[in-house]
Amino acid sequence: MSCGDASDQDRRFCVLSWDQVRRLDSILGEAVPIHGRGNFPTLSMRPRQIVQVVRARLEEKGVCVKDVRLNGSAASHVLHQDSGLGYKDLDLIFGVSLKDDQAFRLVKDVVLDCLLDFLPAGVSKERITALTLKEAYVQKLVKVCNDTDRWSLISLSNNTGKNVELKFVDSLRRQFEFSVDSFQICLDSLLMFDRCSETPMSESFHPTVTGESVYGDFKEAMDHLCQRTIATRSPEEIRGGGLLKYCHLLVRGFRSSSEVDMKQMQRYMCSRFFIDFPDIGVQQRKLEAYLQNHFAGMEHKRYECLMTLRQVVNESTVCLMGHERRQTLSLISMLALRVLAEQNAIPTVTNVTCYYQPAPYVQDINFSNYYIAHVQPPQVSPCSNSYQTWLPCS
Numbered sequence: 232m233s234c235g236d237a238s239d240q241d242r243r244f245c246v247l248s249w250d251q252v253r254r255l256d257s258i259l260g261e262a263v264p265i266h267g268r269g270n271f272p273t274l275s276m277r278p279r280q281i282v283q284v285v286r287a288r289l290e291e292k293g294v295c296v297k298d299v300r301l302n303g304s305a306a307s308h309v310l311h312q313d314s315g316l317g318y319k320d321l322d323l324i325f326g327v328s329l330k331d332d333q334a335f336r337l338v339k340d341v342v343l344d345c346l347l348d349f350l351p352a353g354v355s356k357e358r359i360t361a362l363t364l365k366e367a368y369v370q371k372l373v374k375v376c377n378d379t380d381r382w383s384l385i386s387l388s389n390n391t392g393k394n395v396e397l398k399f400v401d402s403l404r405r406q407f408e409f410s411v412d413s414f415q416i417c418l419d420s421l422l423m424f425d426r427c428s429e430t431p432m433s434e435s436f437h438p439t440v441t442g443e444s445v446y447g448d449f450k451e452a453m454d455h456l457c458q459r460t461i462a463t464r465s466p467e468e469i470r471g472g473g474l475l476k477y478c479h480l481l482v483r484g485f486r487s488s489s490e491v492d493m494k495q496m497q498r499y500m501c502s503r504f505f506i507d508f509p510d511i512g513v514q515q516r517k518l519e520a521y522l523q524n525h526f527a528g529m530e531h532k533r534y535e536c537l538m539t540l541r542q543v544v545n546e547s548t549v550c551l552m553g554h555e556r557r558q559t560l561s562l563i564s565m566l567a568l569r570v571l572a573e574q575n576a577i578p579t580v581t582n583v584t585c586y587y588q589p590a591p592y593v594q595d596i597n598f599s600n601y602y603i604a605h606v607q608p609p610q611v612s613p614c615s616n617s618y619q620t621w622l623p624c625s
Contacts, residue, residue, distance in 0.1 A: 242447070242448045242449060242450065243443050243444055243445070243447060243448070243449055244441055244442065244443050244449060245441070245442050245443075245444075245449040245450070245453070246439055246440070246441055246442075247309075247310070247416070247440040247441070247442055249434045249437060251309055251310055251440075251442075252421070252432070252437050252438070252440050253432075254308070254309045254312060255301070255309045255416060255418075255421065255440065256421065256432065258278065258301070258305060258308075258309065258321070259277065259278045259279040259282075259301075259418070259421070260277055260278075260279060261277065261278070262275050262276070262277055263275075263276060263277070263278065263321065263389065263393060263395055264389060265346075265349070265368055265387045265388060265389060265395065266368075266388050266389055266390045267367045267368055267388075268366065268367050268368075268388070269367070271367040271368070272350065272351050272354060274346065274349040274350065274351075274368065275349070276349050276395070278321050278323065278395065279418075279422065279425065280349075281323075281345065281349075281395065281397070282299050282323060282418065282422065283422060283425075283426075284345045284348055285325070285341065285342060285345050285397065286299060286325070288341045288344065288345055289325075289327070289338070289341055292337060292341060294327055294328070294334070294337065294338070294341075295327070295328065296325055296326065296327055297326035297327070298326045298417055298418075298419050299323060299324065299325055299326070299417075299418045299419060299422070300323070300324040300326075300415040300416060300417050300418060301321070301322065301323060301324075301415070301416045301418060302322040302323070302324050302398070302414075302415050302416075303318070303320060303322040303412055304316050304317065304318035304319065304320070304322075304412060305318040305320070305321050305322060306322075306414040306415060306416045306442070307411060307412060307414055307456055309416060309442075310414055310416075310442060310453065310456065311453070311456050311457055314411070314456050314457070314459070315459055315483050315484055315485070316411065316412075316456075316483065319391075319392045319393050319394070319524075319525070319527065320386075320392075320393065320394045320395075320396050320524075321393070321394070321395050321396065322396045322398060323395070323396065323397050323398065324398045324399075324400055324415065325397065325398065325399045325400070326400060327399050327400070327401060328401055329376075329381045329382065329383070329399065329401035330401070332376075335374055335376070335383055338383060338399045339372070339383065339385065340361060342385050342397060343361040343364045343365055343369075344361065346364050346368055346387075347359065347364070368387055368388055369385060369386065369387060369388065370386045370387065370388040370389075370394060371384065371385075371386040372384070372385055372386070379402065379404040380402060380403050380404055381400075381401035381402045381403075382398060382399060382400040382401060382402070382403050383398070383399050384396060384397070384398045384399075385397045385399075391527050391528065392523075392524060392525075392526075392527025392528065393527075394524075404468075405468050405469060405470075406445040407445050407446055407463075408463060408469050408473040408476045409455075409461060409462065409463045409473065409476065409477070409480065410444070410446040410451065410452040410455045410456075410460075410462045410463065411452065411455050411456045411459075411460075411461075411462075411480070411485070412476070413444045413445045413446035413452050414442055414443070414444055414445075414452065414456075415442065415443050415444075415445060416440065416441075416442045416443075417440065417441050417442070417443070418440075420438040420439055420440055420441075421438050421440055423438070424437070424438040446462075446464070447464075459483075459484055459485045459486065460485065460486065460487070460488050461477065461480050461481075461485045461486060461487045461488075461493065462487070462488065463496065466496050466499045466500050466503065467499045467502065467503050469500075469503065470503075470507055471503065471504050471507050471508065471517070472499060472500035472501065472502065472503030472504040472507070473500055473503075474500040474501060474503075474504040474540070474543070475504075475517075475518075475521045475540070477497075477500055477543070478536050478539045478540045478543060479525060479536060481539050482532055482535050482536045482539055494546075494547065497543055497546070497547035498547045498548075498549055500543075500547070501543065501544060501547045501548045501549070501550065502548075502549070502550045505548070505550055505551060505555075505559075506550075511558055511559065511562060514559060514562060515562055515566070518537075518540075518562070518563070518566055519566070522536070522537075522566075522570075530570075530573070530574060531574065533570045534567055534570045534571055534574075537563055537566055537567040537570065538567060540563055541560060541563040541564065541567070544556070544559060544560060544563065545560060
């Protein structure tokens with residue numbers, strides 16, 4: 232891997248090594264199932280296929296695609312296989328112009344039309360509409376259009392959490408949460424090689440692939456990834472403050488290089504989280520969705536993540552009234568209990584010792600500050616997997 236150091240702009244970029252190019256090629260060539268709801272069949276698509284089909288169809292409609300990039304945890308995995316992050320979603324960014332509502336609608340229609348190409352042979356396509364395809368295969372559809380951000384997201388469903396997320400970006404002020412997820416890999420040269428070269432790739436013959444860290448310094452971000460270091464800039468700019476991702480990184484063994492700085496950042500994270508999600512019902516839906524989307528196949532880590540979150544909220548929240556803070560802590564504890572129940576990790580007991588602090592006016596020296604409660608094993612209803620198809624502009 233070769234990194235430029237001539238200027239601040241050059242420090243953002245780095246040329247991938249042969250091993251990294253091979254990992255990238257493997258990810259783009261791996262078949263990913265897109266599961267249909269109801270009786271709709273499962274689609275099998277390789278990331279490089281959906282990129283090529285969507286790009287060609289957009290250009291047929293007169294939409295210029297500036298570049299296509301792999302983003303997020305998959306890009307981090309390409310750069311450092313043993314990062315500890317793993318990857319689930321495949322985040323693909325298309326650089327396009329979204330100047331008006333018609334452009335947003337065109338992008339959505341093109342993607343849904345492309346799904347027809349991946350239906351199994353023998354499926355009649357004549358009566359399948361765009362609305363039908365959206366309901367069958369789209370897990371999430373987001374449109375953001377304001378003064379600083381113009382982008383849309385179409386997330387294709389996968390029951391194991393490995394969603395293919397197609398993001399169409401005109402402008403996006405904040406493109407990362409932490410330095411370790413700030414990497415973007417430009418796919419254009421590799422996709423061009425696929426189309427033009429009849430000779431297979433090798434160490435001595437492969438395209439030049441460039442990566443970028445939108446954190447600002449590729450080498451510094453790469454060091455953070457290799458050393459499992461938590462670092463960010465201006466967490467108050469991140470929707471939700473990056474609080475849940477921060478707790479997720481802690482659970483995966485990442486640590487801050489400076490305890491003092493991270494304590495200050497935790498306060499910023501908590502403040503922004505409660506600004507964006509002030510209502511207890513919204514907080515519950517956010518937490519449940521995060522656990523569902525980011526811990527598929529790692530259910531045993533959900534409890535640890537919730538307990539880490541509870542500790543951070545308890546120590547670093549300064550923007551809530553006392554009763555609001557207690558309400559949020561109770562919500563996190565309830566979700567943690569439910570996670571244990573779903574994993575059958577709560578032992579069957581008939582007596583539970585419950586401790587509480589007596590009121591100041593209790594002065595009787597014989598007063599006992601605990602009691603034995605006779606309880607039944609908790610009856611926890613399973614979490615239903617419900618997804619919002621449309622999300623509003625923000």
